[in-house]
Amino acid sequence: MTMAAGVQNWVVASAISAMTAITLAPASHAARSDHLADAHAAYRSGQKFLVVLDPGHGGNDKGATYKEGGKTYTEKELTLTLARDLARELIIRDFNVVLTRNDDHYVALSDRTALANKVKADVFISIHLNSSNEKMKSGGVETFILNHATDEGSKRLADLENSVLKDSSAKENTTTPDVSLIMKDLILDANLEPSRKLACAVHQKVREGTKDRGVKQALFYVLLGADMPSVLVELGFINASGDRERILNQKFRLKLAAQFTSALENYRAKKTPRGCVVQSELQFKRDIPSIQKR
Numbered sequence: 001m002t003m004a005a006g007v008q009n010w011v012v013a014s015a016i017s018a019m020t021a022i023t024l025a026p027a028s029h030a031a032r033s034d035h036l037a038d039a040h041a042a043y044r045s046g047q048k049f050l051v052v053l054d055p056g057h058g059g060n061d062k063g064a065t066y067k068e069g070g071k072t073y074t075e076k077e078l079t080l081t082l083a084r085d086l087a088r089e090l091i092i093r094d095f096n097v098v099l100t101r102n103d104d105h106y107v108a109l110s111d112r113t114a115l116a117n118k119v120k121a122d123v124f125i126s127i128h129l130n131s132s133n134e135k136m137k138s139g140g141v142e143t144f145i146l147n148h149a150t151d152e153g154s155k156r157l158a159d160l161e162n163s164v165l166k167d168s169s170a171k172e173n174t175t176t177p178d179v180s181l182i183m184k185d186l187i188l189d190a191n192l193e194p195s196r197k198l199a200c201a202v203h204q205k206v207r208e209g210t211k212d213r214g215v216k217q218a219l220f221y222v223l224l225g226a227d228m229p230s231v232l233v234e235l236g237f238i239n240a241s242g243d244r245e246r247i248l249n250q251k252f253r254l255k256l257a258a259q260f261t262s263a264l265e266n267y268r269a270k271k272t273p274r275g276c277v278v279q280s281e282l283q284f285k286r287d288i289p290s291i292q293k294r
């Protein structure tokens with residue numbers, strides 16, 4: 001698949017200084033290409049574990065929203081703030097980090113994982129916030145892995161893949177849809193167990209101090225394209241006052257970033273978390289843009 005125009009907006013935070021890397025204003029195209037090349041070089045020399053962080057939504061896609069006192073809180077803004085704080089902490093702790101977006105623009109879901117594949121990320125982490133109609137103080141945290149390994153899931157995956165393959169963006173793909181699907185199936189199967197370990201490592205840390213909604217499996221299109229272990233984390237409910245206050249509080253975000261980083265250090269060190277159960281029921285999430293075509 002060719003890289004879409006959105007590539008030039010991808011920001012690689014692999015530079016020497018964490019602060020400058022993350023607070024970079026939108027760079028020139030050339031500078032961005034240099035950063036991308038740096039990320040490749042760093043990976044190839046095996047220097048650092050590379051995390052692709054994906055702040056959910058962006059641009060016209062606001063994600064979940066909540067209005068209070070004349071102010072509208074949007075998931076797209078909060079996920080970006082969370083991802084930036086996390087990236088900063090990870091870089092300080094010797095990880096390489098690539099953000100799928102570092103400003104408020106929309107990046108197609110397939111482009112997000114295409115980037116992760118291109119830079120050969122070790123893990124892909126998509127950051128989201130939940131919402132519900134229920135009035136509540138704390139909604140809590142839930143972590144998802146992609147699992148297509150059920151009859152219903154496989155069928156849904158095939159439907160999705162087929163619809164993606166019909167897209168003009170896939171025209172250059174010279175393999176037949178069947179071969180692509182088999183290849184994709186093999187990659188997904190190989191990544192299922194590492195994704196479970198990653199999800200458990202992350203969840204056991206980020207659930208601290210909040211309501212634990214568990215590790216679950218779902219069909220998230222944004223994870224489907226990833227050729228590496230991947231998870232999607234819903235770090236709280238935007239409409240829950242307690243969750244929202246925590247996320248808006250920088251002190252809390254720094255604590256969360258430290259928890260996340262510690263989880264990734266454990267994963268990188270291949271420390272398997274104990275007592276982590278992935279709920280067996282497969283979820284069909286409402287927050288799946290490609291299933292609910294936007």
Ligand SMILES: [Zn+2]
Nearest residue numbers: 056063128129
């Ligand atoms: Zn979302």
